[in-house]
Amino acid sequence: MADITNQSLNEIIENVKTKKVSSTDLTKAYIKNIESAKKLNAFVSTTFDQALDKAKQFDSKPNFDQLLPGIPLAVKDLFCTENTKTTAGSNILNNFIPSYESTVTKNLWDNGSFLLGKLNCDEFAMGSSNETSHYGNVINPVGDQLVPGGSSGGSSSALAADLTPATIGTDTGGSIRQPASFTGTVGLKPTYGLCSRWGIVAFASSLDQAGPMTKTIKDCAIMLESMSGFDEKDSTSINKKKEQYSKNLKDNIKGLKIGIPKEYRVDNMPKEVDELWEKGKKILKDLGAQLIDISLPHTKYALPTYYIVAPAEASSNLARYDGVRYGYRSKQGKDLIEMYEKTRSEGFGDEVKRRILIGTYVLSSGYYDAYYLKAQKVRQLIKKDFDDSFKKIDAILTPSTPSSAFKIGEKTNDPVSMYLNDIFTVPVNLAGIPALSLPAGVDNQGHPLGLQLIGKALDEQKILNIGYAFEKNCGFKNEIKKWWS
Amino acid sequence: MSKEKFDYFIKGEKEKYEVVIGLEVHAQVLSKSKLFSGSSTKFGADPNNQVSLIDSAFPGMLPVINEECIKQAVRTGLGLNAKINNYSVFDRKNYFYADLPQGYQISQYKNPIVGEGKVLLDMPYGSKEIGIERLHLEQDAGKSIHDMDPSNTYVDLNRSGIALMEIVSKPDLRSPDEVNAYIKKLRSIMRYLGTCDGNMQEGSLRADVNVSVRKEGDKNFGTRCEIKNVNSIKFMQMAIEYEAARQVELIENGKKIDQETRLFDTKKNETRSMRSKEDAHDYRYFPDPDLLPLKLEQKLIDDLKKSLPELPDKKKERFVKEYGLNAYEANVLVSEKEISDYYEEVAKLSDKKLAATWMMGDLFAMLNDRGLDISKSPISAKHFAELVQAIKSGEISGRIAKEVFEIMVESGDNPKKIIESKGMKQQSDPKELEKMINEILSKNKDKVDQYKAGKEKLFGFFVGQVMKLSGGKANPQLTNEILKKLLKG
Structure with missing residues (x-):
């Protein structure tokens, strides 16, 4: 049998169901791939023994009715996993072993899958290149000099390198969609509240949302169906009936109205990105969709708004890491206060510190109104832009990122240029709506580029359908040479 | 009853000063579990035995509001004749302290659950209305224990996350006596409602006391000092007296009063500066993104209103009207719900007025001597009523009744049996x-x-x-x- 690991999740599930491959053999194949891909540094930890046990258990008593029968999955190391170290890419959690399982991963396991390992990510999901991780940067399988995007860089890298059949990430400002775009894979940021935040190490609570990262749209639908659902332990979770995204997937998009926002044509955007956008419009038009020019006038304020709101929440969310109850504790320090100071100085990296400082500043008395309060008001305007547009259209098409994957180290000394990478993804988080990044082509260096489909709240099925039709007609194939093994 | 005149002023060398007091009372909500977690709130458990992953702020843990605590706050608001806000918001109050695992306290800042209300006090110089500014819900912190080890501080998180109601009064109080009456009234209302047990020894009721002074007749308030976390009425009164005298002395010596937070040292009976306004914490309040704004349906509020028990003010009115008691008697007998229940049971079966006299006399004295609540009284309401009736009918004299009462306390027997077996019946032939x-x-x-x-x-x-x-x-x-x-x- 040909290498099963380069197949889509959906194909693998079919192979398991038809007993062409056992869960054990499947798991072994991924373990082999992971072991030969250490150069990519996609994993923080692996759980091979545990995974093989689970695979054997499945094979001895298989249940093929599950959504993810006997499927090994690696997940971003931001999800708390019971009895398995969870670091959030930070030194301050370098020894933290949760006694609990995040709701999203529990949902995955309840659907028949099991944990293969924990994937590297930017520290506390703060970064766009996976270079802020305490556990070293991750390399993009597309090229040994390239970043895999961030913060779910371990996830995108592992997925593109066939180290996991599908994966999950979290997206606070683009952390699923941008790495998906950089690696030629599919990434979905669901509606805020669709997937529970319980048990996910928090970055910015009003923006954080877990979502699937997969090779195909069908896979994306399967994963979303498996991981989402109401959770009474998360007060911001949406209480609604579970959808059958994969079963309801349709490729007929005739008559759908696709909005093209003029504000997403930014200065200095590479020509290829523009051309890709044009290509995307043409594909959708040829499939019978109607293109409509729209305006989202507050788009230009999204990035500054995001970089006030997210650090503000982060500065408060990260106050709990003090070295007392769990995690790293400095051995320096004469007294309690000094122990706190040293623990946090040694435990957090530069980018995290930078955001804690920004967040503390914008919430401080005398600055609150000028920054945080104003940012909240602008956030409402950004949301309103989308609400108004979605009265006339079904979805919005934009580029996912302003460029393809950049070089390792290229932006590490320039935080603002790093932040600019999120320019197309951030507005969606501020508005709490779903968006899908789908692979659409390559730039002149052969590096993948993605297009973004934005839907209105809870319209995941619609953007998946558009993505499904697009995927069939786009002709993109992710050709990655396995240079690392 | 002759009405006295209000007369609490601090006499300085030069002028007479009025004391202005406002209280921020922290009342622990009576509920089985904490404000945002399922942990028990029972008092007296071993340290750190009632702590969930949420209370100890583990990564990825999220708060979920305990509905019962919301209802308790609404009930209390209704009991304080206050406006219930259909929309309120939980905010994070950020500060770093060893007994605050999250690094922030979830509280309500700009939009509290309860708005303005009022409380009526019965003072010897007439009734006085004290304004309530607001009531909001917040989490309690853990407890730092400094005296268990010479070099270490221990932290007990059992209290971490327990729901508190912070009840903020307007600066309407003018004397330690009014503070006493106010705290007792609040406590009484909350105990009637079953929203706080009012147990000050266990820390269920504590207060921050804001004190300022001004020359008698002045319209403007003086600079205030806040005395933090005083946990008994007596200490509040002592702290106010000390603090008012201190401020008067400063003013008379031409010095300025600094707005600051002070501590009351119960051993030395003095207040001490804790931190000045300049050193005040910047709490960086912002709405907690883990919790949606709290929207209360009017129906819920209306239903809670309908189910409220009769409160002390109403009951007092009724006792005067229905039982012919005077205001003083009625006031004493409604002060605790258990007392009023006992009285009503006795009054049903015996002479109402005589019952009140005997309850407030011999029964209260006996309970007081023994340090008992009325719920633990060795004499049941039924037996007590029989005793009152025996006096009323002339079966026994008041003097004999006292003897019978003593025997009832010791034996728990009913008075008829005691009177007969001991031949104590009054000679009335x-x-x-x-x-x-x-x-x-x-x-x-x-x-x-x-x-x-x-x-x-x-x-x-x-x-x-x-x-x-x-x-x-x-x-x-x-x-x-x-x-x-x-x-x-």
Whole structure:
């Protein structure tokens, strides 16, 4: 049998169901791939023994009715996993072993899958290149000099390198969609509240949302169906009936109205990105969709708004890491206060510190109104832009990122240029709506580029359908040479 | 009842000063579990035994509001005649401290659940209304224990996350007595409502006390100082007295009062500066993104309103009207719900007025001596009513009743049984009494002559003899009447 690991999740599930491959053999194949891909540094930890046990258990008593029968999955190391170290890419959690399982991963396991390992990510999901991780940067399988995007860089890298059949990430400002775009894979940021935040190490609570990262749209639908659902332990979770995204997937998009926002044509955007956008419009038009020019006038304020709101929440969310109850504790320090100071100085990296400082500043008395309060008001305007547009259209098409994957180290000394990478993804988080990044082509260096489909709240099925039709007609194939093994 | 005049002023060397006091009372919500977690709130558990992953702020843990705590806050708001806000917001109050695992306290800042209300106080100089500014819900912090080890501080998180209601008064209080009455009234209302047990020893009720002084007649407030976390009424009163005197002295010496936070040292009986306004924390309040704004449906508020018990003010009115009590009696008997329940049970079965007198006299004295709540009274309401009826009907005298009462306390028996078995029934048969009195008069002819000669003081002697002979059982009224009649003859 040909290498099963380069197949889509959906194909693998079919192979398991038809007993062409056992869960054990499947798991072994991924373990082999992971072991030969250490150069990519996609994993923080692996759980091979545990995974093989689970695979054997499945094979001895298989249940093929599950959504993810006997499927090994690696997940971003931001999800708390019971009895398995969870670091959030930070030194301050370098020894933290949760006694609990995040709701999203529990949902995955309840659907028949099991944990293969924990994937590297930017520290506390703060970064766009996976270079802020305490556990070293991750390399993009597309090229040994390239970043895999961030913060779910371990996830995108592992997925593109066939180290996991599908994966999950979290997206606070683009952390699923941008790495998906950089690696030629599919990434979905669901509606805020669709997937529970319980048990996910928090970055910015009003923006954080877990979502699937997969090779195909069908896979994306399967994963979303498996991981989402109401959770009474998360007060911001949406209480609604579970959808059958994969079963309801349709490729007929005739008559759908696709909005093209003029504000997403930014200065200095590479020509290829523009051309890709044009290509995307043409594909959708040829499939019978109607293109409509729209305006989202507050788009230009999204990035500054995001970089006030997210650090503000982060500065408060990260106050709990003090070295007392769990995690790293400095051995320096004469007294309690000094122990706190040293623990946090040694435990957090530069980018995290930078955001804690920004967040503390914008919430401080005398600055609150000028920054945080104003940012909240602008956030409402950004949301309103989308609400108004979605009265006339079904979805919005934009580029996912302003460029393809950049070089390792290229932006590490320039935080603002790093932040600019999120320019197309951030507005969606501020508005709490779903968006899908789908692979659409390559730039002149052969590096993948993605297009973004934005839907209105809870319209995941619609953007998946558009993505499904697009995927069939786009002709993109992710050709990655396995240079690392 | 003659009304006294309000007279609490601090006399300086030069002027007379009025004291202005506002209280921020922290009342622990009576609920089985904490404000945002399922942990138990029971008092007295071993340290760190009632702590969930949420209370100890583990990564990825999220708060979920406990509906019962919301209802309790609404009930309390209704009991304070306050506006209930259909929309309120939970905010994070950020500060770093060893007993605050999250690094922030979830509280309500700009949009509290309860708005303005009022509380009525009965003062000797008339009733006085104290304004309530707001009531909001917040989490309690853990407890730092400094005296268990010479070099280490221990932290107990059992209290971490327990729901508190912070009830902020307007600066309407003017004396330690009013503070006493205010705290007792708040406590009484919350105990009636079952929203706070009011147990100050266990820390269920504590207060920050804001004190300022101003010259009598001044319209503007002086600079205030906040005395943090005082946990008994007596200490509040002492702290206010000390603080007011300190401020007056500063003013009279031409010095400025700094707005600051102070601590009350109960050992030295003084307040001490804790931190100045400049050092005040910047709490960086912002809406907690883990919690949606709290939207209360009017129906919920209306339903809670309908289910409220009769509160002390209403009950007092009724006691005056229905039972013919005076305001003072009614006030005492409604102060605790258990007392009012006991009284009403007694009043149903016996003379209402006499029942009140005996309850407030002998029963309260006995309970007080024994340090008992009325719920633990050795005399049941039914037995107590029987005793009151025995007095009312003339079956026993007041003096005998006191003896019966003592025996009831010790034995728990009903008064009828005691009176019968001990032959304590009052002698109320005129014929029997007359026979007895005649016997006494004939034995004391000399004294009878002296009495008739004008030594009327001797009347008491004859009464004493009758009581002695009857073993105290002679009906005093009848004895008087018959004695007078026979001595005339």
